[in-house]
Amino acid sequence: MPDITLWFQDLLAGNVIFTPQTLGYYWDGLVTTTQLVFLSLVIGLVLAVPLAIGRSSERRWISLPIYLYTYVFRGTPLLIQLYIIYYGVVFFDGIQETFLWPMLREAFYPALIAFTLNTAAYTTEIFRGAIKATGRGEIEAARAYGMSDALMMRRIILPSAFRRALPAYGNEVIFMLHASAIASVVTLMDLTGAARFVYARFYAPFEAFLFVAAIYLCLTFAILYFFRWLEKRLLAHLRPQS
Amino acid sequence: MKKLLTVSILGVAIAAGTxxxxxxxxxxxxxxxxxxxxEYRTADGELTGFDIDLGNALCxxxxxxxxxxxxxxxxxxxxLLARNYDAIMSSMSINDERRQTVLFSDSYITIPGAxxxxxxxxxxxxxxxxLAGKSIGVQRGTTYDNYATDNYGxxxxxxRYSTADDMVLDLQAQRLDIxxxxxxxxxxxxxxxEDGDYQVVGGMVSEPAEYFGDGFGIAFRQRDEALAERFNEALATLKEDGTYDEIFERYFGEE
Incomplete structure (x- = not known):
């Protein structure tokens, strides 16, 4: 362990910008970005599954409101949604006295809410497409077996829809990671926030932003390979047989 | 002939460049x-303020x-370094950290922080x-940011906010304590x-000089020494003939 500390000190010797302090900011930023993106994706995914089923429903009173929701959240920039949720809520008189305030006071939760609602809207549409693309034969076979709608959804449609949605969903995850860069406009010290801090303090745009870009690249690679691995496992039956 | 023409065009271009x-x-x-x-905008969108008026008078x-x-x-x-503009006149404190990057004019005003x-x-x-456990608002990259980060971070x-307006909004929203x-x-x-009542906590802050430096200056690129010199001379003239006092009165007259 002392070896590593020494090696680290050697590495940083004479470096004005990348001191242990600024690297600490980048590390905290990495933690914040990861938490924010991971939580919003997980919650968004949980929301998106029932929404996608509702969106594919033939009953318009179910599908229409969900369509409106996805239309609004896909039709407006994420930055605007973040502004509305962060700065907008304080214009409700007395919001400071409600039980919501301890959460809304921090920048983290408004950002989490905005990101979750946004990714849930996109994921809903991805899943809806996959559900709609279920083969007629599979549905007819399920019917012939006498499956109820719910059982058919659970055993036949959803498992194959998830597999079909996987490549598109992988892209959504990467988009979400990159979109999270706007969190720093509401004072959140995410990766981009750390880079902006270093940029403003040392007037070093190249160093600050290239370094953070490299971190985003590494994260993207990790996500890319995770989804490649998943696809290999789950879509094995679609691969050409040799 | 053609070569001579090229050379002379080149010569003119270089002369013009320098x-x-x-x-x-x-x-x-x-x-x-x-x-x-x-520096701010009036209701009808016109740019105004102490820096703006003094800057225009200097020009x-x-x-x-x-x-x-x-x-x-x-x-x-x-x-400034990317040549998007040639000078900065925006309430910038002169300090050693910035001196390494830019060239400052003489100080044209000293205003404490609070x-x-x-x-x-x-x-x-x-x-x-x-301040333990409180949330402090500052504008990103200001001397106040550096001071607060180093001492209370x-x-x-x-x-950290991009503009002073966003920061004030969050103080009003009670997201910030100070x-x-x-x-x-x-x-x-x-x-x-008119939105809410505020008070100054503690006194005026203008120390230590390491952060708050020697008042506000106009910043130039390091190589533009001649330009900085012209601004310094003009500043001295305006201070002598009373124009500076007149502008000062306009904005800070009541005190």
Whole structure:
């Protein structure tokens, strides 16, 4: 362990910008970005599954409101949604006295809410497409077996829809990671926030932003390979047989 | 003949190039708006403020035309180095850290910083004990950001904003317990505002010089020494003939 500390000190010797302090900011930023993106994706995914089923429903009173929701959240920039949720809520008189305030006071939760609602809207549409693309034969076979709608959804449609949605969903995850860069406009010290801090303090745009870009690249690679691995496992039956 | 022509065109181009680098007849000045009363827009959208009026008077004295270029604070020095404008006149404190990057004119005004909190706040003075666990608002990349980060960054949350307006909004929203900014700006945007009551916590802050330096200066690129010299001379003239006092009265007259 002392070896590593020494090696680290050697590495940083004479470096004005990348001191242990600024690297600490980048590390905290990495933690914040990861938490924010991971939580919003997980919650968004949980929301998106029932929404996608509702969106594919033939009953318009179910599908229409969900369509409106996805239309609004896909039709407006994420930055605007973040502004509305962060700065907008304080214009409700007395919001400071409600039980919501301890959460809304921090920048983290408004950002989490905005990101979750946004990714849930996109994921809903991805899943809806996959559900709609279920083969007629599979549905007819399920019917012939006498499956109820719910059982058919659970055993036949959803498992194959998830597999079909996987490549598109992988892209959504990467988009979400990159979109999270706007969190720093509401004072959140995410990766981009750390880079902006270093940029403003040392007037070093190249160093600050290239370094953070490299971190985003590494994260993207990790996500890319995770989804490649998943696809290999789950879509094995679609691969050409040799 | 053709070669001679090329050479002479090249010669003219080089001469023109150096001439432009040496004496400006058009100076673009970077400024971060709004920062009332130093630089802000009136209700009908006109750029005004102490820096703007003094800057225009300086340009008139030197005999150059001036153009104001708006730039957010955290990118204001990189913007100067990237030649997006030729000078910065935007309440910039002269300090050694910045001197390594830019060339400063003589100081044209000295304005202290101050801490502002809502009236009735439990904060009555500023130190490590009172600020522990509080959220402090600063504008990103300012001397106040550097000071707050280095001194209270460990014990309190420092929230950094791109503009002073966003920061004031979050103080009003009670997201921030206290903000740290130029006294005159806090006076204009908080003390004199109709939305809520605010008070100054502790006294004026102008020490240590390591952070707050020697007053505000106009920043130039290091190589533009001649331009800085012309501004210094003009500043001395305006101070002598009373123009400076007149502008000062216009914005800080009541005190």
């Amino acid at each position: 001439a432009q680098a040496r004496d400006y007849d058009h100076v673009r000045i970077g400024v971060d708006v709004p920062y009332e009363p130093m 008139a004295e030197i005999g150059v035309t001036c153009e104001w270029v708006e730039q957010e604070w955290d990118g204001i020095i990189p913007g 801490w502002f909190a809502p009236e009735g706040s439990e904060l009555s003075e500023v130190n490590e004990e009172t 460990r014990i309190a949350t420092v929230n 903000v740290f900014l130029e006294f005159v700006v806090g006076q204009a945007t908080l003390l004199d505002s």
